Amino acid sequence: MADFAGTGRKRPLLNINFQNLLLDPENPRLPQDVQGKSQNDIIYALYKFFDTEELAYSMSENGYFDEEPLVAVPENLLDKFIGLSYEDLKNNQDYNNFINNPETKFIVLEGNRRLSTIKLLLDDSLRNELKIKTFPSPEEKILEDLKNIPVIIYPERKQVLPYLGVRHISGIKKWEPYAKARYVANMVKAGNTIDEIQKQVGDRTNSAKKIYLSYQLIETVRDEFDLDTSKAENLFSYLLLATGQGGVKDFIGLDKKLQNVDLENPVPCDKLENLKDLFSWLFGEKETEKLPVIQESRDITSKLSPVLRKSHAVQILKETRNLDDAYEMSDGEDELLKKNLSKANRLLATSLGLFNDSNKEFVLDDIKKIKETLDKILLINDIKL
Structure with missing residues (x-):
């Protein structure tokens, strides 16, 4: 049997009632505090952070484009189907009966933004509950079109992950960096190595390793x-x-x-x-x-x-939380002293050409202070010129 991610195509494409489709509580794009929350919490988060209102206006004009099916897995896959690839299941009558059963519910892994928009468009009470008052009101024929949605069915979540990676890490619909990191972490939890993930998504720049490293630092x-x-x-x-x-x-x-x-x-x-x-x-x-x-x-x-x-610069940063001060010390005190004296000398050399009879009295006090400072440096350090 073939062992590559796309084996077993074509997977079943079913028209499924929107009420049998559930949003994914593990969606990598969801904020951390929303992951694992209720369906309504997820719908509101997608509305708030991912502009489902814009999508709602498009759908209210066009209905649902069948060219963009959702991708989902059964919510409660029967034990006898767990661990089997679609290659094993495609001719299994029990499995086909199960996924075609009008009582079977599915978790959508690709297309959550679209699904949440559809649920809001079709449910006035839900919009009222979430206090969403800006959604359009489509014509009845559009609402009918949105009730049944084309969905490609995979048996298990782990079988969808390679597709999501290709689509959202190296593909044209890239996720934001932290969502990519969550995806990679989910792939690792599913038993994939980082090298395997990079091969699956066509990653040639070690981006999967880099984002997983940063993800692990946050964890x-x-x-x-x-x-x-x-x-x-x-x-x-x-x-x-x-x-x-x-x-x-x-x-x-x-x-x-x-x-x-x-x-x-x-x-x-x-x-x-x-x-x-x-x-x-x-x-x-x-x-x-x-x-x-x-x-x-x-x-x-x-x-x-x-x-x-530089340890001394780190200590200054810890004590003051002033990055500029710490940076000034990052070359060491000797280098900082040399840098400051060189700067002072350049400024004095520039000022030399500005002196004239009309301004010398005006700057006399400043000149005296400069001389006093130089005398102190010479005295303290026992320097004889």
Whole structure:
């Protein structure tokens, strides 16, 4: 029997009543606090965060395009079908009777935004319950069209994951970074290795490893310190950028080569506090109302990474949470002294050409202060010129 992801096609395409279709509580695109919640909670989250209202206006004009079927799995697959591929099931009359039974319900794994829109369009009471007053009111013929939806049926969730990865990681309908990371984590939980996942989705840039590493860092911080990681999830690209920087890798104990990192336990125990500090500097601390020290993503590469290479600069950052001050110290005190004296000398050389009879009295006090400072430097350091 063939062992590739597309084996067994064509899978059954059924027209299923919308009431028999359930939204996926494990949808990688859902916010963390919505995952596992009720159907109504998921519908409202999709409305709030993914603009189902726009889709509703399109559907109210066009109905449902059969060219874009949903993809679903049975909610409660019978035990005798578990573990069997569709190649094994396609000629199984019991299985065909089961999926065609009007009582069988299905969890939609691809097309949740479309399904939630349909449920809202067809249910006035649901819209009232969720206080959604901006949806259109389609004509009756459109409503009839939306009641039965084309759905491709897979036996089990794990068999759909390769398709979702190709579509949303390397395909044309890419998810946002954290949703991709959740997908990769689900694939790993289903028994796939990262290398297998990358082959399945056509990933040639190690993006699956990179996003899974950052996902694991979020999980580690949440598990070890019970911190709110919602901002890290929303700004997941910051974490992806940070974990590619040498200074950050050294600070949290990551091997410089990605292929050598233990993705299940990426941070050594003695570096966990450093990981906590890194998250605080990148995303702030909701619990203590501390703001992040970075203002924009380029601060990670231009300032934070150099700071993390120098222990004295890290200490200043810990004490002051001022990234600019810490960055000034990231080259060491000797380099900072040399830098400051060179800057002062350049400014004095520039000022030399500006002196004239009309302004010398105006700047005399400043000149005296400069001389006093130079005299102190010479005296304190026993320098004779």
